[in-house]
Amino acid sequence: MSNSDVGTSSGGRYALILAGGSGTRLWPLSRTLLPKQLLALGGEATLLQSTAERVAKAFAPTGIAVVTNEEHVFEVRAQLRGQLPDVDSAVVAEPVGRNTLPAILLGLAPIVAADPQAVVGVFPADHRIDDVASWVRAMDRAAELARDGWFVTFGIPPKAPETGYGYIHRGEALGEGGYAVLGFTEKPDRETAEALLASGEYSWNSGMFVFRADVFLDAVAVHAPVLHDWWQARGKRPLADGYAGIPDVSVDYGVVEKLDRIAMVEAGFDWDDLGSWEALYRLGRRDASGCVIQGDVLALDCSNSLFFSQGGALAVAGVKDLIVIQTKDATLVCPVTEAQRVKDVVGALKKQGSKLVEAHVTVRRPWGSYTVLEEGPNFKIKRIEVLPGARLSLQMHHHRAEHWVVVSGTALVQVGEREILLTDNQSVDIPKTSLHRLSNPGKVPVEIIEIQSGPYLEEDDIVRFDDIYGREGKSPK
Missing domain, CATH: 2.60.120.10 (Jelly Rolls)
Incomplete structure (x- = not known):
């Protein structure tokens, strides 16, 4: 199965790229008005552009839509112009952020209008995937399972007891890399993560999904009836009307974790959620001292650290296992092991009413x-x-x-x-x-x-x- 079957009269393949979110764990580079998915992190293309290029290998460009915050619509369109044929209509705006389930429903509206039984893939805009050919093969297998009524996730073979990811419990084999899913564990503590890893029965949850639109909407009607009522009213008024008043709920919590017929395709590709500075350090090109350096940086006698400067010269000496991020108006310093606490810094700044959370200079x-x-x-x-x-x-x-x-x-x-x-x-x-x-x-x-x-x-x-x-x-x- 290839992208040639997109846009057929029934059961064609479509893709939704979710490009909302503020990327708080990558502050101070990622801000509310310019979040991480709109930034180039370690390359010339932004994360959004890289995602769109990858998705277009498995889905026809005419079948790709992007859901983003209303504040970012013009930047998203500018970045994807040339990649998507009709970028103005392909980019759907959320009036306010309402988590992944409302965002998916908002993006589904034009797809369902064209093809009620569409097979739809949902992909965050901030993932790094290097082996695109393996990713396409996984999409093909997921589409086959989705056509049979399965809600399909993608499991990443875990490399470490990561506490920042969710986990999928693999069940009965469904053939060709597919498994029934027994359950989910959300971001466990260290001890639990080690136990899950040791069992050999769990995979990291990649946050990507494939499903048949009509099957998914039936599940929303059962498990999230308030959202389904809002969705059903779309013929009487624009779907964005009343968006601020609907529940703020993730697709995992609102629907996926309550389903009986969930499948997992085991990923044969390298995957990483570029959600923290620790991830960028881990994936970056290190020098002989184990340091990842980007920008105007002078590092003397330093080791195993990440140094990033976008705001002038940065000089560091005699430090190890440290993250130092400098922009024109803010500097972050923390141990590599404490990278997840950046979101706490952002929370504290928000309580102070700081403008540093919202925008760059x-x-x-x-x-x-x-x-x-x-x-x-x-x-x-x-x-x-x-x-x-x-x-x-x-x-x-x-x-x-x-x-x-x-x-x-x-x-x-x-x-x-x-x-x-x-x-x-x-x-x-x-x-x-x-x-x-x-x-x-x-x-x-x-x-x-x-x-x-x-x-x-x-x-x-x-x-x-x-x-x-x-x-x-x-x-x-």
């Missing part, structure tokens, strides 16, 4: 990007780049005034009813509460310096009146 937008250069009480300075042909929303601010200076390119600026063209070293004032818009009518990027002043300078002080990207009434520029 450079934030990407559909029209380009902005970088915060400096800020303090009652002022903020940004460098803004607007791509050729792009324009920001028509907007106003209640609490701040702005002063724009063009550094390069030609900017078309609207202030109230007036429009003016500005070039290098020309400037304009944007008074508080005035309607304004910045556009780039030229063929090269426009770069400006924006100086904000006022008692409140956060991004939610934006009232949007018109936006070519469909973001009216939402806070990001």
Whole structure:
């Protein structure tokens, strides 16, 4: 069975890539507005791009959809343009994060409309899989089992008593690498993980699934009736309506762990969930001292450590078994053995109301990007780049005034009813509460310096009146 059977009238093969989540265990590189799946970690392609390329080996590109957070839609589309034929319709937006079961149901809507008995594969966007040919063979076997009504998982032969993964208890053999599943164990403690590994009956749960759409929806109706009622109402209103009010539940807890007919295909491919700095250290290319180094790093007499710099020169001396991650606005230091505690750091920062959880100093937008250069009480300075042909929303601010200076390119600026063209070293004032818009009518990027002043300078002080990207009434520029 190959990807040639995608899109047939009944029982074709389709894929859902789940590209939500914030990747908190990879902070400070991964942030809410630019999570790990949108980053290139150890290569030129981002994790999302690598996943889409792999999935396209087993599923036709026309049968691939991506579910992501509404905040990331434009970045996801930009990264996958050229990989997916109709990327605008292939990327489905979650209005808010509601875990994996609602996300899968949201992505299933257009698939079921085209093919109610579709065989659907669900794949997280942050996995590393090197042997793609073996992965494709596993998908073929899973599709065969799914057509027979099995809900299919993929088991990874465990290499260590890992406490950060779930485990699958293998049962009766189903032939050709398939097994019935007896049960699941979620992220055990060290002692339990060692016992599971020693038994020889357990595999790591990869978090990938294949199922027949109608069988899956029948299971949702039984085990998650509130979500099924919301799903059934899709013909009366857009499915995204009411999304914030539905239960936040994983597909494992909401459905999978309650099923009777679950199969596992044993993976013949290398797999890793790139969910922590320890994983990136373990998989990285080590030097003679056992160190993995990326970026502008000077390491003297160090061993068995991970050093990553994206924010200038990083110098370390005489340390071992350490993780040091540096970005332009934050630095993380912890032992390799404590890498899982990064999520605790993020939790503490959230309680403090820190902006370091949300965004880097450079934030990407559909029209380009902005970088915060400096800020303090009652002022903020940004460098803004607007791509050729792009324009920001028509907007106003209640609490701040702005002063724009063009550094390069030609900017078309609207202030109230007036429009003016500005070039290098020309400037304009944007008074508080005035309607304004910045556009780039030229063929090269426009770069400006924006100086904000006022008692409140956060991004939610934006009232949007018109936006070519469909973001009216939402806070990001």
